[in-house]
Amino acid sequence: MSQAGQLLKGQSGLPVDNPTKSYWHRETSEKLIGHRTTKELPRSADVVIVGSGITGSFAAHFLKEKRPDLNIVMLEAREACWGATGRNGGHCQPAIYAAEAHIASFELRNFSYLKNLVEEFSIPCDWRSTSGVHAFYSASLFAVVRNEVRHLADEYPDLAANVAVVTKGDDDDGKGLSGTPSYLLEGERRELTLEGLRVPHAEGAVVQWNAASLWPYKLVAFVLERLLAANGGDGGGSFNLQTNTPATGLSTSSPPANLSSPGGSNSNNNSNSSSPIWTVHTPRGTVSAPKVLLATNGYTSHLLPSFSDLIVPTQGQVSALKPPEEPATPSDPPLDIGHTYYIMGEPDNAMERDDYLVQRPPPSAELIYGGGRRHAKGRGVGVWDDSAVDESVAWYLRGELGSVLDLSLHGKTGGKQTAKKQDLEPTYEWTGIMGYSRDGHPWVGPVPASLGGGGDDGGLYVCAGYTGHGMPNAVLSAKAAVDMMYDGEGAEIDLPPEYELTEERVAAARGVDEVVVVDAKGSLYADFGVAGGL
Template identity: 55%
Template sequence: MAAQGSTDSTAGLPVDNPSKSYWLTEPSEILLGHRTTKDLPQAADIVIVGSGITGAFAAHCLKEKAPSLNVVMLEAREACSGATGRNGGHCQPAYYNTPPHIAAFEHRTYSYLKAFIESHSIPCDWQVTTGVHGYYSPELFNTSKKIIEKIKEEHPDIGANIAVVTKGNAEPSSYLLKGETKELTLEGLRIGAAEGAVVQQNAGSLWSYKLIAFVLERLLAAGGFNLQTQTPVTGLRRVDVPVELSSLHLGADKVALGGWIVRTSRGDISAQHVLLATNAYTSHLLPQFADIIIPVKGQVSSFKPPPTPQPQPAKGPLNIEHTFYFVSDLADRRDDYLIQRPPPGAELIYGGGRIRAKSHGLGVWDDSIIDEPVAQYLRSELSGLMDLSIREEEGKAQGEHRIHLPKQDLEPTFEWAGIMGYSRDGWPWVGPVPKSADGGDGLWLCAGYSGGGMPNAALCAKAVVGMIISGNEDGDDDLADQIDLPPEYLLTEDRLEKARTCESIAEADKRGAFMLDLDIF
């Protein structure tokens, strides 16, 4: 393991003292320090490494499909203390900056999460709104407009979710939202200084930790699920002779001929199947992935809304109404993102500024350290990008009658880091790990979202569960039909070979390949 900042060395383990995330300020009393059994079990049907959104939904789908399975989940720190508990709170399908079939997959993932949250009445502050993507570069905006025109022509089902708002339009854009036509202008969207904007439906915001806490608590209550926190996995070893395992019947003709020994700081556990939901930390256990999935540090801050100038009384807390994404060209490399928490706190959750971090955060897996240049950028930049004034009268869509505020530094309540897993070819890796990549029968991976985990991970997890249950990469027929995993996501030896002929992640980052991710961490 080399020093951090290198993009061709294996990742370390999650550090013991991560920065304090806003999303981890209300930990689950059940999950905090949880170990279902005092001692680590000696064996399980399936071991899942990682307790974020991928691991949690994989466990949920496994128990849903095969309730009798004995599932053990191992987490290096507290439950959901990694990327899922540190992100920007967004869940937006990338409708126009991914190929249409992948946009459709992200839409299905978004819809799956939305239905899951609503059907279980999960208290995770799920809110559906519009996503405003403000462009501060005419070149990038014009490029996006051309892409969207083509999408609307060739894929109207996807294009129906997108509207384009141009600068100085005599006729404001119309947009259908929740059955009502809205008139959109840049000023009304609070981004009058932008060159233009793309507005999309289905922009969810949520408290991701609380969603995952609900899933894990529900699994624990149902039984047959053992969560072991503070148990970092230090290594894997394939056992090519029969091992003593609890009964796992993955089809009538499947016979357990081997298994895996999972080494941890508290002892070893054997299992026929191991699923690595390890994202940025994957190469710590699979060194062959050191140049395929690399850790990248991002940073987010929560801010108090700017105060209203006195003696003018405020009519209520600031309400920015939408979720936001701000993008500019390679000179500025702005790829910032913003949501707002509900009243009464109404905190602004703002992330980005990665270009201001040393080495752009590439190859860094330590989330304990806050980069001060990034923190200062986040404090000072937002009030210059958008109008944070408070409206005196509700319902004024075009910006009239506001208490205007000068550009100012915002007051942070929390400033934290999170570690993303960037993929060499830009797509997640879902499926069986081949022997040539430190794997073999029974070892599975679901990781490498390149900052786009929320609109991908849940159905990627469901897809890999289908493969585990069926015993092959085509997956369970019923699940495969529901999910339709993009072929680009499937982990194969051929794909690994091709990925190593692609430009490196550092080279891709230099040209701005990762700038348009609408979900961070």
């Protein structure tokens, strides 16, 4: 594309206007398609949010909870929730054993918040709580994982209660980490074998009890529609969504002497009167505000070129596949794999595979399978264009699943069919852009002046860079960003310190290998291979 010649190494372009068709966009919100709350772009606001995915939508939600009087403008380059959240694998699962304990706890809180929210408001997003199976096809990788779970059981038993290790046969390490933990019911004990989990050829597996599949676009659409429905309420503020309005640039200036509040709310917004005013440029004009949040994930470096080596756009790919067998009669149930899956490692390369799988509910029962980046040119690192699928990856996703998972109708209940290679028929194949972080953690907080921001009280914030692991991180990360905006210095913020955007962290991140180098060695998300998937 013509933009590419103007970009720095690693920098993202704008979201393209002809992306591949995601499965999750097959049913869209009539209220959100083409939505512009006002015909003209507002000239000012209290807060501008760039991006309408899970981060941006929940940031607006938390802002309105904290300050109903705020005037918020949200800018989206394409349709609402048309980026990574609307293109991911449809799963939400915290990394219990594959992260530091405090990060695992944060992700578990994020998962619980979402689960409770869906239940409280009966959000029609097909949330299905299930267990997550992490199947390992490398003996060396599984050995490392077992040690990690053993350490978790020794040091953090409350977290370890969310995890079980499943081994071959009667292989037991004496610490309750075999395939039949004593606290399970008899039926659960029979199922908790590699065969019962449909991964008979794996070297071993880890099962996490907190996992879910969902329709991510519908979750975000509910949040955005609820924010729009609240306009005109008693809070005095507003929520203005402007789709098909790409943010093309940022500029800053000192506030006019007579400026009390750009959005019209006259209450204290925790901004110093000398703090800069940020102007977001779009093809339809500009909008100015004392606070701007970039919820732009893989596209962050387009507005902040200084992030080109910190958050690198990376293309992921997903396919919706028809199950290989039809039920014998229309009244018989379709294939039900019973879990969500991560599929990791190969016998000769521990870090080579990081695939992920969920299943749609009946009657379609489609298998949503993502991964295969090792077959993409350059593993997709540095790619910000999601207008086409990679045929090599598409071929892999169609043909690989049957070789690692027993897809027979009766596999779960004791069928003897074994996994085999077979081409599955796709109904949708699509790509999306992830934001891969140089140190593997999201970046949350005010942008330092050295990176193009205004420092701690400078009004420009980022919440991005999830490395393909956004669903169990984005919501509470967005809340932390909002708390940083309005709770003031010294407030207690619920956020792992590794996620905080600081000068010291930037320097440390730039002291390690670049994303493209680390990713070429295998999964960037964790040293021992829990997948970072779209």
